[in-house]
Amino acid sequence: MSVVLQIIANFGHQFLGQTSDNAEASLIQLVARGKKQGYAVGDLVNVTLTSDNQGAIESIVPRTNLFYRSEFNKQKNLAANIDQVAIVCATEPAFSEELLGRALICAQVTDIKAIILLNKVDVADKVDAARATLSLYPTLGYDVYELSAHKSESVSKLTSLLAGKSTLLMGQSGMGKSSLINALIPDANIKTREISSVLNSGKHTTTFSRLYHCTFDGQSSTIIDSPGFENFGMAQFSVSQIQHAMLEFVPYFGQCKFHNCSHRHEPQCAVLNAMNEGHIHPTRHAFYERLLEQLDYYDRAAY
Ligand SMILES: Nc1nc2c(ncn2[C@@H]2O[C@H](COP(=O)(O)OP(=O)(O)O)[C@@H](O)[C@H]2O)c(=O)[nH]1
Ligand SMILES: [Mg+2]
Ligand SMILES: [Zn+2]
Known part of the structure; x- marks a missing residue:
């Protein structure tokens, strides 16, 4: 059959x-x-x-999309056919802004909506620093939602963002992803044990992605939990794709002196001028340079 x-x-x-x-x-x-x-x-x-x-x-069945990371020829599939990716950050331990930025680029190129969750806002002495770091992202168009996995009213607010959608949840380990899953899906532990027992006799229970069916606000929804990650390679993307995923750069394209400007060091570069005038954050431009350097490195290593 x-x-x-x-x-x-x-x-x-x-x-x-x-x-x-x-x-x-x-x-x-x-x-x-x-x-x-x-x-x-x-x-x-x-x-x-x-x-x-x-x-x-x-x-x-043909996919609507595939979210994955890659280094050289090693591809790590995180999820397919998703509506959005939720990137979980926390007040403590401090999260990596580099990894957040990379996940956002990947979502942008793949044309998947990304939202940022700041978890553990109950940690009073760390919340201001995390908010300060994340304050840049709403200016780029990404919504940041604050929550605490330990507070049920905060988790129930989160369900309105997830209702009726398929959401990939990703984040570094320690950010509270498992706590969130358990708060959102009360029988998640039982389901996980069931999956592990069929799949691999209980070993490596936290190293694979899994999809949970759930009902949020009366709507059938899915959440995909992915293993914590400590790197995020994007060897699959071109320079042009990365440039267009730097959303605050886009308005300046076409205004540089050289039509093939890399926006790294050229004279009369509209992107560099915008940064010097305070319209583009220097940390984002430095991030962009690191991404392009890594692409150069992949290219050189390929020959
Ligand atoms: N204070 C506080 N601690 C949290 C919160 N969410 C998770 N934690 C704690 O952070 C640690 C890591 O959480 P866990 O869910 O295992 O993170 P994961 O590695 O991302 O799955 C655990 O000790 C949790 O109890 C929160 O909202 N507030
Ligand atoms: Mg976990
Ligand atoms: Zn330029």
């Missing part, structure tokens, strides 16, 4: 599928037939069932 299933967890080359509209549907262990493909959590796949709880992936 052939069915369409959604991949809700993967670990290495093992996948778990479930019908996409029923949180209580049983978990089907999936193997990829033929050439190994880079399936991602959130993918819809055509499956031939070989038993009650096993099946073979025959083909993939």
Whole structure:
């Protein structure tokens, strides 16, 4: 029998599928037939069932999008077919603005809405510093929502942002992602144990992405939890894609002296002029230079 299933967890080359509209549907262990493909959590796949709880992936339903990081030829799929990515930061431990910036670039190039969650705002002596760091991002067009995973009224406010959507939750470890998932999805622990027991006999329970079906504000929604990350390579993008994802640079494009200006060191560069006049934050321009340096490095290493 052939069915369409959604991949809700993967670990290495093992996948778990479930019908996409029923949180209580049983978990089907999936193997990829033929050439190994880079399936991602959130993918819809055509499956031939070989038993009650096993099946073979025959083909993939075309994706609306795929969010992934990459270094050289190593690709790490985080999620497919998502409506938005929520990047979790915290007041403590301090979060990496570099990783936040990279996740935002990736969302921008992939044309996925990104929102920033500042968790642990109950930590009174750290909240001002975190707010100061994040104050730049609303000026670029990104909404920042403050919350505390330990406060139920704050978590219930969050559900209105998630209702009816498929959201990839990402963040460094320690930011409170698991606490948020547990507050949002009361039986998340049970589901996780169930997934681990089918997928990999309980090992490495925190190292794979998983998708949770949930109902927020009466609307069917999904949350994809991803493993904590400490780097975020974007070898897949071109210089031009990165330039256009620097949203505050975009209004100045076309005004530089050289039409192929890299906006790094050229004379009469409209982007550099805007920075010197205080319209572009120097930390963002330095961030942009680091991204381009890393692309140069990938290019040189490829030969
Ligand atoms: N004060 C405070 N601590 C939190 C909050 N959310 C999470 N934590 C704590 O931060 C630590 C890391 O949380 P965890 O959910 O494991 O983070 P993860 O690594 O992102 O999954 C734990 O000790 C949590 O209890 C919060 O809103 N306020
Ligand atoms: Mg965790
Ligand atoms: Zn320029």
